[in-house]
Amino acid sequence: MKFELQNINKTFGETQILKNISLQVDRRDIVALIGKSGSGKSTLLKCINLLEIPDSGCIILDDTKIDFSNLQNIKSANPTEIRKKIGMVFQQFHLWPHLTILQNLIKAPIHVLKITKEDAIIEAKILLAKFGLLDKINGYPAELSGGGQQRIAIARTLMMHPEIILFDEPTSALDPIMTQEVSKIIKNLASDGMTVIVSTHEIHFARDVANRAIFIEHGEVVENGYAHDILFHPKTQKLQNFLTNV
Amino acid sequence: MDLNELKYYAPLVLNGVFITIALMVCSLVMGLLLSSVLTALSFLKFKPLNFIIWLYTFIIRGTPLLVQIFLIYYGSAQFECIRNSFLWHFLKSGFGCTVIALSLNSSGYCVVLFRGLVKSIPQGEFDACLSLGMSKIQMIYSVILSRLIRIAIPSYSNEVAIILKSTSLASTITIMDLMGVTKFLISATYATLPCLFLAGCIYLLINFLIIKLYSLSLKKIYTLRI
Ligand SMILES: Nc1ncnc2c1ncn2[C@@H]1O[C@H](COP(=O)(O)OP(=O)(O)OP(=O)(O)O)[C@@H](O)[C@H]1O
Ligand SMILES: [Mg+2]
Numbered sequence: 001m002k003f004e005l006q007n008i009n010k011t012f013g014e015t016q017i018l019k020n021i022s023l024q025v026d027r028r029d030i031v032a033l034i035g036k037s038g039s040g041k042s043t044l045l046k047c048i049n050l051l052e053i054p055d056s057g058c059i060i061l062d063d064t065k066i067d068f069s070n071l072q073n074i075k076s077a078n079p080t081e082i083r084k085k086i087g088m089v090f091q092q093f094h095l096w097p098h099l100t101i102l103q104n105l106i107k108a109p110i111h112v113l114k115i116t117k118e119d120a121i122i123e124a125k126i127l128l129a130k131f132g133l134l135d136k137i138n139g140y141p142a143e144l145s146g147g148g149q150q151r152i153a154i155a156r157t158l159m160m161h162p163e164i165i166l167f168d169e170p171t172s173a174l175d176p177i178m179t180q181e182v183s184k185i186i187k188n189l190a191s192d193g194m195t196v197i198v199s200t201h202e203i204h205f206a207r208d209v210a211n212r213a214i215f216i217e218h219g220e221v222v223e224n225g226y227a228h229d230i231l232f233h234p235k236t237q238k239l240q241n242f243l244t245n246v
Numbered sequence: 247m248d249l250n251e252l253k254y255y256a257p258l259v260l261n262g263v264f265i266t267i268a269l270m271v272c273s274l275v276m277g278l279l280l281s282s283v284l285t286a287l288s289f290l291k292f293k294p295l296n297f298i299i300w301l302y303t304f305i306i307r308g309t310p311l312l313v314q315i316f317l318i319y320y321g322s323a324q325f326e327c328i329r330n331s332f333l334w335h336f337l338k339s340g341f342g343c344t345v346i347a348l349s350l351n352s353s354g355y356c357v358v359l360f361r362g363l364v365k366s367i368p369q370g371e372f373d374a375c376l377s378l379g380m381s382k383i384q385m386i387y388s389v390i391l392s393r394l395i396r397i398a399i400p401s402y403s404n405e406v407a408i409i410l411k412s413t414s415l416a417s418t419i420t421i422m423d424l425m426g427v428t429k430f431l432i433s434a435t436y437a438t439l440p441c442l443f444l445a446g447c448i449y450l451l452i453n454f455l456i457i458k459l460y461s462l463s464l465k466k467i468y469t470l471r472i
Contacts, residue, residue, distance in 0.1 A: 080379045
């Protein structure tokens with residue numbers, strides 16, 4: 001697996017939200033994307049998933065390279081191909097409230113991967129059992145706690161067997177014990193061969209899960225490297241301030 | 247009007263009720279189809295098309311239904327090309343004209359309603375579909391359509407009630423619907439108030455049955471968890 005961002009730029013109206021962001025990721029990496037609120041973490045993740053289209057820069061995933069500078073329209077980037085390989089777990093989960101937990105899990109694999117409903121149900125049951133939510137299979141998302149909804153959101157993404165999985169602030173709504181649960185889940189994903197990029201402003205959590213870290217401020221990369229170096233021995237004043245203030 | 251007379255007119259009234267219901271059902275089905283297509287088109291983000299749809303809803307909602315019915319009924323016969331086209335099969339009968347007028351009218355309102363409902367679905371639910379690799383079409387039929395139907399059903403009941411009452415305008419272009427029959431009875435018996443009272447009661451009864459049917463189907467949808 002090869003995944004790379006090159007000089008990603010994104011503006012909303014007049015303000016430039018992302019400035020020349022470059023990043024290289026290896027298989028099984030867990031990359032912590034840290035930065036203050038409003039620094040552009042969610043926007044960057046959405047750009048990786050092509051839910052937002054960068055103004056310029058490249059995304060390289062395996063043999064596919066999308067150069068946004070000379071992109072006629074989003075269709076020519078063939079976004080579904082990228083999205084099939086890159087899953088995303090949203091900060092607010094965005095489960096479909098009118099569908100049961102089971103339906104939430106099997107819709108995409110049936111329609112996108114074209115697997116049979118029977119196979120999808122078997123797979124969904126295995127995942128739900130793994131997350132301890134098998135008894136909720138016919139319930140609705142609203143019947144679950146925040147932590148439960150998050151695990152369903154993770155399971156829904158895993159049903160697509162992505163190579164990379166993006167987490168947007170997965171711990172923002174969780175208590176310390178649930179946060180540890182999420183750390184465990186994320187580490188397991190990496191040991192199963194997946195690559196994880198996780199945005200967070202919780203340093204303890206980042207120190208716990210990540211082997212790589214990237215610190216952005218006002219849409220700019222300030223430090224980028226091994227998690228241990230960055231989160232314990234920051235070089236720049238900006239990152240030192242950030243680490244001591246949170 | 248004594249009881250014997252009523253017995254004599256009963257089949258006529260029943261027939262009127264039947265035509266009223268037929269008008270309503272046909273208009274609802276066609277109106278629903280038309281408004282679904284227009285709503286889908288309006289989300290293509292193609293500016294000229296959106297302007298045309300906006301103009302359409304503006305005109306339909308801004309003019310009286312009676313004017314629309316008369317325009318379609320008396321206006322369509324004026325044009326050679328319409329009389330030669332397949333549309334004439336519908337337009338030559340008052341029934342067809344009423345159904346067309348009612349479904350156009352209903353679609354003008356429903357497009358606005360449906361667009362509002364689509365916009366009320368949080369963007370994140372669309373993002374979730376796309377992020378899982380669904381195409382826009384897969385997103386619509388596998389997730390969004392069922393979501394939309396659920397939130398549309400309660401507000402759509404208004405539309406059903408309005409169409410039922412609007413069918414009474416068909417009587418102005420010679421249709422013997424419930425209102426047409428009532429007018430005939432009034433001129434035959436001179437019993438204006440009893441006849442109107444009877445008609446009003448029947449409309450009320452039909453509406454009551456529709457509401458019952460509606461809440462039943464709502465319950466079905468929520469317990470079956472479609
Ligand atoms: N669709 C949009 N239109 C205009 N501005 C936007 C849009 N989305 C995000 N922004 C702006 O981009 C900046 C970065 O937002 P983003 O959500 O990426 O930050 P974040 O780092 O994820 O913050 P948080 O920790 O609060 O989630 C913010 O100033 C926000 O106001
Ligand atoms: Mg964010």
